[in-house]
Amino acid sequence: MNDAARFTLFLAALLCGAWSAPLAAHGGEDHSHDITPPEVAQAFDPRAPEAARARRMPDGSLFVPKAVQRAIGVRHLVAEVRDMPLSVRLNGRVIADPASGGRVQVLQPGRIAPGPGGLPLPGQRVVRGQVLALLHPAASSIERGNQQDRLADLEAALAIAERRHARYLQLEGVVPQKDIDAARDERDALRKRRAAVAASLGTTEALRAPISGVIGATHVAAGQVVDAREVLFEIVDPARLAVEALAYDAALAGTIRAASAELPGVGALPLTFLGGGRVLREQALPLLFRIGTPNAPVAVGQPLAVIVQTHAAQHGVALPAAALVKNGSHASAVWIRDGAERFVLRAVEAQALDAAGVVVAAGLSAGERVVTAGAGLLSQIR
Numbered sequence: 013m014n015d016a017a018r019f020t021l022f023l024a025a026l027l028c029g030a031w032s033a034p035l036a037a038h039g040g041e042d043h044s045h046d047i048t049p050p051e052v053a054q055a056f057d058p059r060a061p062e063a064a065r066a067r068r069m070p071d072g073s074l075f076v077p078k079a080v081q082r083a084i085g086v087r088h089l090v091a092e093v094r095d096m097p098l099s100v101r102l103n104g105r106v107i108a109d110p111a112s113g114g115r116v117q118v119l120q121p122g123r124i125a126p127g128p129g130g131l132p133l134p135g136q137r138v139v140r141g142q143v144l145a146l147l148h149p150a151a152s153s154i155e156r157g158n159q160q161d162r163l164a165d166l167e168a169a170l171a172i173a174e175r176r177h178a179r180y181l182q183l184e185g186v187v188p189q190k191d192i193d194a195a196r197d198e199r200d201a202l203r204k205r206r207a208a209v210a211a212s213l214g215t216t217e218a219l220r221a222p223i224s225g226v227i228g229a230t231h232v233a234a235g236q237v238v239d240a241r242e243v244l245f246e247i248v249d250p251a252r253l254a255v256e257a258l259a260y261d262a263a264l265a266g267t268i269r270a271a272s273a274e275l276p277g278v279g280a281l282p283l284t285f286l287g288g289g290r291v292l293r294e295q296a297l298p299l300l301f302r303i304g305t306p307n308a309p310v311a312v313g314q315p316l317a318v319i320v321q322t323h324a325a326q327h328g329v330a331l332p333a334a335a336l337v338k339n340g341s342h343a344s345a346v347w348i349r350d351g352a353e354r355f356v357l358r359a360v361e362a363q364a365l366d367a368a369g370v371v372v373a374a375g376l377s378a379g380e381r382v383v384t385a386g387a388g389l390l391s392q393i394r
Contacts, residue, residue, distance in 0.1 A: 066393050074347075074355040074393055081353075087385035088349050091329045093378045096371045098324040099364050100264065102299070104257030104273065106314045109302065112249040114222040117241055122147040124236045124244070125216070132245065134230055138221045144245055145232065147217040163209045170202040225249040228312055251306045255283055257318040258296035264288075267322040271301055272367035274317040280367035281308060283318065319364045328371040335384045336362055336370060337391050346372070347383035347390050355383065355390055 066076045076086070107113075124131075125146040132144050151159070177195040180187045228248040232238065255273060259265065265288030273281040282304035289298045301318065303310070310316070331346070339345040339357055348356045360375030376382065383390065 068394055072357060073350070074390060076353055076355060076390065076393065078353060081386075084386045084389045086383060086390070088381045088383050089331075091372075091376045091378055091380045091382050093327065093329055093376075095325045096328055096330055096365060097269065097321040098326045099366065099371070100259075100261075100320045100322065101364050102257040102259055102318040102320060104255045104301070104316045104318040106303075106310045106312050106316060107254050107256050108228070108246075108248040108312050109252040109254045112223065112225065112252040114225070114247045115243050116144060116219055116221065116245040116247070117243050118147055118217075118219070118238055119240055120147075120149050120217075121237070121239050122149040122217070124148075124232050124234060124238060126234050127218070131232070131234060132227045132230065134227050136227045138224065138227060138247065140221055140224045142221045143218045144221055145219045147219055147238075149212070149215075149217065150237065159209060159212055163206065166202060166206040166209060170199065170206055173199040173202050219244065221245075221247060223247055223249070246312075248312055250308075253303045253308065253310060253312070254286070255301045255303060255316055255318060257299045257301065257320075258294070259288070259299050259320075260296050262297050264320065264322070265297065265299060267324065268299075268320050269323050270321040270366070272319050273301075273303075274319065274367040275308075275310065278309060281305060281310075281316070285320075317367075319366050321366065326371060326373060328373040329376045329378075329382070330365055331362075331370055331372055331382060332384050333364075333368055333370050335382060335387055336360075337387050346376070347387050349381040349383060357391075 066074070066080045068074055125148060127143040127145050129143075132138060138144065173195065177192070177199050180192045180195050184192065225247045226249070227245060229246040230244070231242075231246075232244045238244065268285045271283040271285055273283055275281045283301035284304055286300040286302055288300070299320075335346050336344050337346065337357075339359055341359075343359050344362045345357050345359045348358050350356045358375055360372045362370045362372045365371045
């Protein structure tokens, strides 16, 4: 639930508590502790005195009673100007770690049949070497007939070679040993050739998992006819995922000191820089990061905003990202506490510090009290 929705529900509860007639308790129960405190109800009651009601002043500042500040959780910190790392925001996406991801492809066309345990489903864990599916190679009637004809020739030649070798063994001592050895080698070679040709006729191929992990995606169904090099299964290791980001400055890879990614609903996702390529792709240099949190709630292909901290420094005030709001011109701004119950909106120049914080480079002075929690709710006061 966003700040606006929370504020609306809070306001509705206060108004209902202030205007509704008191109800009699049932069963002798005491509900006096459920009544909205009078000072909080008066803060949003248009009939209450102005001194006790939260409102926006003519100069744009806010008057917010202490009771309302406590109710919406207003917090602040004292601004401290110091040197902070210079950060760069990059567009990235989650990929499978090349060292722990894999694909199952076929080398020849054929028809797919379920394996001993059926076709695996997305999210199912598999182990290396596990049979995921069976492939019945596809062959035309002409090709199959040629293979059968070749197999028949090999079987006839093998029968002759076996009889010759048996006869030479009976004449051992009369027939030179080299002829006996040659007959034995010819027999063994024909046996191997016959086995190879026979295996190509109607023999199924087992498609096995190249690594241990989780089935990330399946692209096949029972009975489906597939072509050579077609991807059937994608296997990923949730504990070892990576992020690929694109940098348009080739020198950025040599200045990275830390990195994190913005993950909505979770917060900052720590990243470890692995290295960058040296070949441009779409006029950008790909940079590879490993996700530091095992089993992070992300999926392969998911876009992420990557915040890269460099060794360069900038002068400013570090604030949580929640402290930033938008003013009437849709520019970045923060709320400044100017007194116990007065707040002033100040336009600032800010940029990302990491996935959870920002740096205000202009617009703040040391010692000012900046609202870090409840800023979005303050902006809803009219």
